[in-house]
Amino acid sequence: MLQTSTLQFLKQLAKNNHKEWFDANRKKYEAAKADYAASVQNIINTFSKTDATIASLEAKKCMFRINRDIRFSKDKSPYKINFGASINAGGKISNNAGYYLHIQPGESFVGGGVYQPMPDVLKKIRQEIDYNFDEFKKIIDSKKFKSVYTGGISTDEGMSLSRPPKGYEENNPAIEFIKLKSVIAIAPLTDAQITDKKFVATVVKAFEALHPLIVFLNKALAE
Numbered sequence: 001m002l003q004t005s006t007l008q009f010l011k012q013l014a015k016n017n018h019k020e021w022f023d024a025n026r027k028k029y030e031a032a033k034a035d036y037a038a039s040v041q042n043i044i045n046t047f048s049k050t051d052a053t054i055a056s057l058e059a060k061k062c063m064f065r066i067n068r069d070i071r072f073s074k075d076k077s078p079y080k081i082n083f084g085a086s087i088n089a090g091g092k093i094s095n096n097a098g099y100y101l102h103i104q105p106g107e108s109f110v111g112g113g114v115y116q117p118m119p120d121v122l123k124k125i126r127q128e129i130d131y132n133f134d135e136f137k138k139i140i141d142s143k144k145f146k147s148v149y150t151g152g153i154s155t156d157e158g159m160s161l162s163r164p165p166k167g168y169e170e171n172n173p174a175i176e177f178i179k180l181k182s183v184i185a186i187a188p189l190t191d192a193q194i195t196d197k198k199f200v201a202t203v204v205k206a207f208e209a210l211h212p213l214i215v216f217l218n219k220a221l222a223e
Contacts, residue, residue: 097217111186128220
């Protein structure tokens with residue numbers, strides 16, 4: 001579980017997102033970061049019994065920096081107000097499908113898949129969904145998957161093309177998923193779940209439900 005002090009730090013950072021405050025509270029940041037890293041490592045160690053491809057990962061190499069890239073952003077706030085980790089056999093900047101854990105007071109979630117891949121990667125995924133739609137549907141319609149990811153594959157605004165991509169017809173049975181620009185599933189986490197002693201087990205259960213989809217997507221990318 002995460003310490004309540006970790007969530008408290010993130011809440012305070014959201015209200016004081018500037019360098020002076022951050023520098024004055026750096027020890028709190030380091031403690032919160034270490035707390036998050038310990039949970040991520042625990043999750044990796046536990047879940048690697050299901051997905052052996054992540055067994056050698058270190059939490060610190062999965063976690064994203066707290067600093068924001070503000071070069072091309074109108075929002076010049078220097079720090080992210082969350083902790084995020086991409087647990088992926090190929091590394092956090094890999095094209096591989098993987099798992100993600102986002103911690104932000106009131107807005108935390110767990111999930112994964114492939115987010116905004118490059119065109120050549122997305123082309124492979126679309127082809128795999130088209131060729132093996134029955135297998136894909138079986139995965140996302142399974143009781144285990146739907147028990148965690150009640151919203152299914154994310155089709156939120158901006159996640160999908162308005163028209164079929166080149167080479168696909170509107171009447172294709174898989175077209176709803178072929179249109180997607182990302183193939184991800186997420187499940188919310190409450191602050192109470194995050195600070196509960198069952199936190200690691202909750203995340204591992206979510207990853208286990210997602211695992212068949214990750215295998216499916218990575219099979220497409222390996223071809």
